[in-house]
Amino acid sequence: MDFFRGLQRMKFSDPMQLIAEAMLDRMEDLLPQSTEISRENLKQAMQCAAHLLTVxxxxxxxQRQKWVSMLVRALQIEQDKVQDMLMSDLKILRRVDDDP
Known part of the structure; x- marks a missing residue:
């Protein structure tokens, strides 16, 4: 019964917010500041970024500020074709908010 009372008290967020939080948290796990980032982690982080574009x-x-931070982190390690995609995402975010 406690579980159901907890659910009743919980404020359920908009599904888009849940997706955004999950993708940002996953990107943060995949792109840690203090360690070297593997190409596989970078690839997975870019998949998360694609989901963020939809929301x-x-x-x-x-959340946009956090996303910019993750994209800049990825941009610092990637020097090939992914860089164009990262710059495109940053430009989109810049258009959405004057000061991300």
Whole structure:
């Protein structure tokens, strides 16, 4: 019974917010600041970024800021064709918010 009472008290978020939080958290796990990032982790992080594009309008300013941070982190390690995709995502975020 406690489980159901907890569910009743829980404020369920918009599904887009749940997707955004999950993808941002996953990107943060895949792109740690203090360690070297593998190509596989980078690839998975870019898949998360693709999901974020689908929920872009639902992102809050702090979520967009976090995404920019993750993209910049990825940009620092990647020097080939992925760089173009990262720059494209950053430009999209810049258009959404004057000061991400």
């Amino acid at each position: 872009l309008r639902a992102l809050t300013t702090p």
